[in-house]
Amino acid sequence: xxxxxxxxxxxxxxxxxxxxxxxxxxxxxxxxxxxxxxxxxxxxxxxxxxxxxxxxxxxxxxxxxxxxxxxxxxxxxxxxxxxxxxx
Amino acid sequence: xxxxxxxxxxxxxxxxxxxxxxxxxxxxxxxxxxxxxxxxxxxxxxxxxxxxxxxxxxxxxxxxxxxxxxxxxxxxxxxxxxxxxxxxxxxxxxxxxxxxxxxxxxxxxxxxxxxxxxxxxxxxxxxxxxxxxxxxxxxxxxxxxxxxxxxxxxxxxxxxxxxxxxxxxxxxxxxxxxxxxxxxxxxxxxxxxxxxxxxxxxxxxxxxxxxxxxxxxxxxxxxxxxxxxxxxxxxxxxxxxxxxxxxxxxxxxxxxxxxxxxxxxxxxxxxxxxxxxxxxxxxxxxxxxxxxxxxxxxxxxxxxxxxxxxxxxxxxxx
Numbered sequence: 001x002x003x004x005x006x007x008x009x010x011x012x013x014x015x016x017x018x019x020x021x022x023x024x025x026x027x028x029x030x031x032x033x034x035x036x037x038x039x040x041x042x043x044x045x046x047x048x049x050x051x052x053x054x055x056x057x058x059x060x061x062x063x064x065x066x067x068x069x070x071x072x073x074x075x076x077x078x079x080x081x082x083x084x085x086x087x
Numbered sequence: 088x089x090x091x092x093x094x095x096x097x098x099x100x101x102x103x104x105x106x107x108x109x110x111x112x113x114x115x116x117x118x119x120x121x122x123x124x125x126x127x128x129x130x131x132x133x134x135x136x137x138x139x140x141x142x143x144x145x146x147x148x149x150x151x152x153x154x155x156x157x158x159x160x161x162x163x164x165x166x167x168x169x170x171x172x173x174x175x176x177x178x179x180x181x182x183x184x185x186x187x188x189x190x191x192x193x194x195x196x197x198x199x200x201x202x203x204x205x206x207x208x209x210x211x212x213x214x215x216x217x218x219x220x221x222x223x224x225x226x227x228x229x230x231x232x233x234x235x236x237x238x239x240x241x242x243x244x245x246x247x248x249x250x251x252x253x254x255x256x257x258x259x260x261x262x263x264x265x266x267x268x269x270x271x272x273x274x275x276x277x278x279x280x281x282x283x284x285x286x287x288x289x290x291x292x293x294x295x296x297x298x299x300x301x302x303x304x305x306x307x308x309x310x311x312x313x314x315x316x317x318x319x320x321x322x323x324x325x326x327x328x329x330x331x332x333x334x335x336x337x338x339x340x341x342x343x344x345x346x347x348x349x350x351x352x353x354x355x356x357x358x359x360x361x362x363x364x365x366x367x368x369x370x371x372x373x374x375x376x377x378x379x380x381x382x383x384x385x386x387x388x389x390x391x392x393x394x395x396x397x398x399x400x401x402x403x404x405x
Contacts, residue, residue: 021364024277036277037303079367
């Protein structure tokens with residue numbers, strides 16, 4: 001049975017070429033666990049390196065207009081990219 | 088004389104700016120060993136308690152419940168003045184009365200703060216857990232639902248009575264995340280964030296966190312129990328110039344962005360403009376704006392700025 005590995009990257013801007021600032025790994029193989037705080041170094045320096053390494057991008061966050069009156073409020077990480085590898 | 092001594096332990100301008108910028112202050116080894124031992128004794132800890140027991144997971148819950156019932160940590164009603172929360176001669180009273188810490192508390196939330204709640208976190212070695220999902224570290228979160236306050240903030244004291252070694256999974260925290268308005272575990276998807284830190288400290292360390300800092304507990308891969316006692320404290324007054332009588336007046340002699348002779352090292356303006364490794368290119372700038380806004384508030388200097396971050400967008404002639 002083929003299984004899906006997931007890589008989530010958060011980038012410093014909306015371009016895939018930008019730097020990785022956050023990440024998470026999830027594995028189809030249940031013997032492997034990706035967990036919070038499991039690595040202080042990112043798997044790639046830039047988002048595009050995941051593509052070069054064979055990951056397939058299947059979702060990225062949209063650019064949204066800043067609501068009036070709330071332009072300076074910061075919150076969730078904005079530039080989220082989901083990748084997969086089927087093994 | 089006593090008053091003068093207490094005043095000396097108020098935070099410095101630079102420490103206040105560090106708190107505004109990073110969202111925490113670390114006081115390593117600030118509590119003496121006698122108090123640490125007293126605290127451990129008051130909660131019923133013995134260094135051999137784990138070895139003597141079996142590794143049946145139900146025992147862990149029993150042990151926790153027993154500590155909750157039998158320990159000397161008092162049940163304190165929410166809103167109790169901090170000064171009345173702990174009995175004299177108790178270890179926790181010694182902790183909050185430590186001159187450096189009480190000076191820091193006063194500087195951040197004033198001299199009549201209230202206790203919101205407190206809690207003893209006990210993290211057992213992971214080998215005692217049988218469930219796979221209990222051997223996973225805690226997700227990133229902040230300790231609040233959506234908190235709309237922009238100027239008022241609570242503080243959380245994290246007291247570590249024993250040394251926290253690297254393999255004990257000390258609290259992971261994200262410097263500079265305290266301005267990000269999120270809803271608790273909604274951020275658990277962010278497993279790792281560049282620049283994240285993990286508490287590794289000597290016994291008797293206290294970290295004062297802004298209530299909104301992103302954090303999560305690590306997994307304890309050692310053979311020892313890890314304790315962390317959290318006290319959430321809220322102000323009952325405006326958090327303006329609580330650490331100083333100085334009059335702050337911005338001279339508007341601003342260094343321009345980028346093309347300058349370098350910002351003075353360790354100056355307030357440098358501290359407030361230091362970016363975190365995880366800041367996005369755009370939102371990170373907003374975090375700097377928000378730091379400057381909070382600094383304006385706590386110093387009562389409405390004209391304060393650094394490199395024109397706010398002046399630029401306030402220069403509106405319409």
